[in-house]
Amino acid sequence: MKTIVSYFRYFKKELVFGPLFKLAEAIFELLVPLVMAQIIDIGMAQKDWTYILQRGGVIVIFAVVGIVCSATCQYYAARCSQGMGTVLRKSVYHKINQLSSQQVSQFSSSSLITRLTNDVNQVQQAVAMLIRLAIRAPFLVIGSLTMAMMIDRQLALVFLAAILVIAMVLGVLMTCSSYFFKAVQRQLDRVSQISQENLEGQRVIRAFSRQQLETERFDQAAQASYKASMRVGWISGLFNPATQIVINLGIVVLLYCGSFQINSGVLSPGSLIALVNYMTQMFLALVVLANLFVIFTKAAASAGRIEAVLKTEAQIVGGTSVCTPTEDPLLEMEEVSFGYNEGESAVEGISFTIHTGQTIGLIGGTGCGKSTIVQLLPRLINPTSGIIRFCGKPLQVYSLADLRKQIRIVPQKAVLFSGTIRENLRWGNETAGDEQLWQALELAQAKTFVEAMEQGLDTMLVQGGKNCSGGQRQRLCIARALVGHPQLLVLDDSTSALDYQTDARLRSALKTLSPAQAVLIVSQRIASIRHADCILVMDQGRLVGQGMHEELLETCKFYQEIVRSQTREDQR
């Protein structure tokens, strides 16, 4: 909670004035019974018309001042809570952007989105309630008590006793019910889990004709969830009657003791009525507080989830150097290993070198660690051990912005963002003019279809670029990478949706890149990499072969297997 509480520092003014006006409102509210007591004790006793009207006018004035105060408080509450939500969203989104892709997948992106939206909303609501209602309750309780003490010291003891008893009752009920509430949540989670599973596995369930059994499974979960809700209902249903009975018995005690005080002349009837009024007011304030309890527990859980994000240290911090071409090899990997979880490694002991002007191929089956290698290059993840050098210096010395400008990756999944084609392509280089964009499109074999579009570069792409075909998306992604003229272009299985001719044309177009540039092609297909200057063969996270196509055919058993499974009989 500490981190989130510290965000309150931006809203000092709101946090001072909001409760202050609330306090003012509460004071005026508390004064009303006192004035009413005067009407009864003085106005009525002395049969003074003007006094009664005057005092009545005072109550009306109090009401007007009260609404002005509370409206002001609401204004500050709105500013503080919404502002808090805005600042939290900003900070959380900023933090998410600093996380490595490993950290993002540890949280899972859907969970991060929930934290950014729903969880922040919960906290925001709780802050509003804190200023608007929660602060009011203690004010009214303490105020009522003070007023009671001013009227009659002894009878005020009844108030004190009532407060203590209520605090105890609420404490016991809350502890019990929060235990049962957890059970309710667990059962409800089970209900959603089974439904989710069933929706995802519809085909399998129908194929095995298991609808009946799945329904029974769900019925059981629904019944268990019903039982848990009922159980918590027995206890949470006691909140209101229990507090009410304590207060009401308090009133009876007040009246009882009051009758003696009145008889002995210590207390006036008007004051006794005022005391009864204060008791009721205190009761209402406490009920509000009890109802807020649920909101605050939920918000505390949300706050914890938000803090978990905010407290995560960015794993990847860039240096300050700028990449400058040198005589050294463009890229060197030395004994590099990486594991997503401790003790497991996705890739292990990888060493290879890429020189400028080269085309390198990387081949292996699904899940062999190819994409991990790709992610290591622009430092989307850091290696667990080993060293990667770019232009002769370790990756860590370069500023992330410059490094990632020089090493451009085209991911497996062709992701585009909502916006025009021009906006998407400029991700590669913000200052690129249309001419440069067309050049990149031509290289990526995307010029023809973009030209054919009515609005050309201004064509709007919907979320995920779903209004283009898979092949078109892949080519746009390649063009996006080419716009910035990177020194190393990495294609991570990014031509899988292209037909044979287009794929071939693309590969020969990439050969015309400047000699200062190099290309790393990652693929599952022999055809895509067989003409590369060097082919890296990966299996289960290890490099099992390295060399030209012909060499590997001689030396690498695993490469032979792949080739055999992908080449027709008469070509072997």
Place this chain on the structure above:
Amino acid sequence: MKQTDLLRRLLHYVRSYGLLLAGALGFALLQVAMTLSAPVLIGQAVDAMVAAGQVDFMQVGQILFRLVLIFILAAVFQWLMTLCTNACCYRTVRDLRVQCFRQFHALPLATLDGTQQGDFMNTLVNDIDVISDGLLQGFTQLFTGVITIVGTLGFMLSIHPMITLAVVLITPLSLGVASLIASRSSRLFKQQARIKGELSGFAQERIGGQSLVAAYNQQAASEAAFDEINERLNHVGTRVQFISSLTNPCTRFVNNLAYAAVGIIGALTALEGGMSVGQLTSFLSYASQYTKPFNEISGVVTELQASLSSCERVFRLLDLPQEKDQADRGRLQSCRGELKLEHVAFRYHDSKPLIEDFNLTVKPGQKIAIVGPTGCGKTTLINLLMRFYEIRSGSIWLDDWDIRTLSRSELRRNFGMVLQDSWIFCGTIRENIAYGNPDAPLEAVEEAARKAHLDYFIRQLPQGYDTLLDETVSLSQGQKQLLCIARVLVSDPKILILDEATSSIDTRTELLVQSAFDQMMKDRTSFVVAHRLSTIEQADQILVMNQGQIVEQGTHRELLNYNGFYAQLYNSQFAGE
């Protein structure tokens, strides 16, 4: 659907718990009656202690005794009312959930495929909760509120009709103010909802593609765009929150005015001898109790409105047309595994023809390969064979049965299917493997696991076959697929459908699994969506699909000689340049 229709339908569900509902209302009535009679007694008590030395202790004692009784009863009735309401609500929730869940299984797959899973989940979990909170709890609150208003009105009239009139005239003001504020803020609420949607859409896109945003140095630009939306949300949110939060102070203000009016008029009337001090006290507390439900009711009405739209979504789900099934028309004694498709036509959308006049004969034990580029609609054929989707015209025959004359479960019993996305549910490994045949003995499960090269891995787990597969146990994608393969092995079907079933398995394991498959396919008819050359070459027939349609059909040799789409595809995938 009209609101009244919705309510009537919902009442239909509640009706089976009519006794509980009646109980809730009865207890509410009793509780209100008890609570309302208290101020009269308090007033009488006050009147019994007019001034020093004039307190009638006997009477005070009697009144206080009655008061204690009433308070205890009121609390008990309130508790009982809550329990009845809870029981009624939670049972209705349970019934609605169970019915919605049954509906999932009764809907045609076409409907499920055409709807976002999240929408279904939202209806099943959230909408039903909203109905319970808003409609049912709201209903009892509304009822309590109305009797409180009527009751207090009655008590006040009995004390003094003229002052009652003043209260009755002032309080509707609070309703007026509340509805004025609601109408002012509803436009802003819509605007806020739109910006919230925009923000979460942006977050979804950018956080989903976070690594790409990082790789292209777009963090700063993304944050600037996010901040712009965020600021707009702040601006509108602050306004809407402020305006809507004025409801409470405003109604409280009106109530305070009413209180002041009662105080002044009451005191003046008392001067004339129209009422006693005790009566004034009772009247003041009635006046404040009278106004309170008005605030609550205006809150309940907004909640009712929200829950009616949830109600509509639930009923819309329940009203979706269900899949029809001819129950047990025919029974296949022993299936040979012969399939014949005659003049089959199929479309996903009525206006877009997809498969027209398709014919195919598959003899028992034959192997059919389905090839084509990604996203070409290879699963369409599987959808039709297993009757996940209905054909438009033509017929499909299994042995000598038109598949439409068999019940779906009878038909599907003969198929075994391994899909690209492996589906594992939260249960033990054993339950997962024996999914198609829950009575299978452990030996059969182990045997299947052995054939799928999973037995060794399972034995390494501390609880072996009884390991619970939940979030804490992580299987690799490949292991999940092997588990699905073992699942089919246990159920031992006559016809196999393998949809890129080995796509997530590394090359070595794939060779092993392939051998298990080859063994399994020996005397079974099989459909294989394939990417491995050897599987395709050995197939008895190859179906070549492109853009949802079957474009070519024949053996490997025939198709290569034809030199069409298949030849092109084959060359691009498997041959060099």
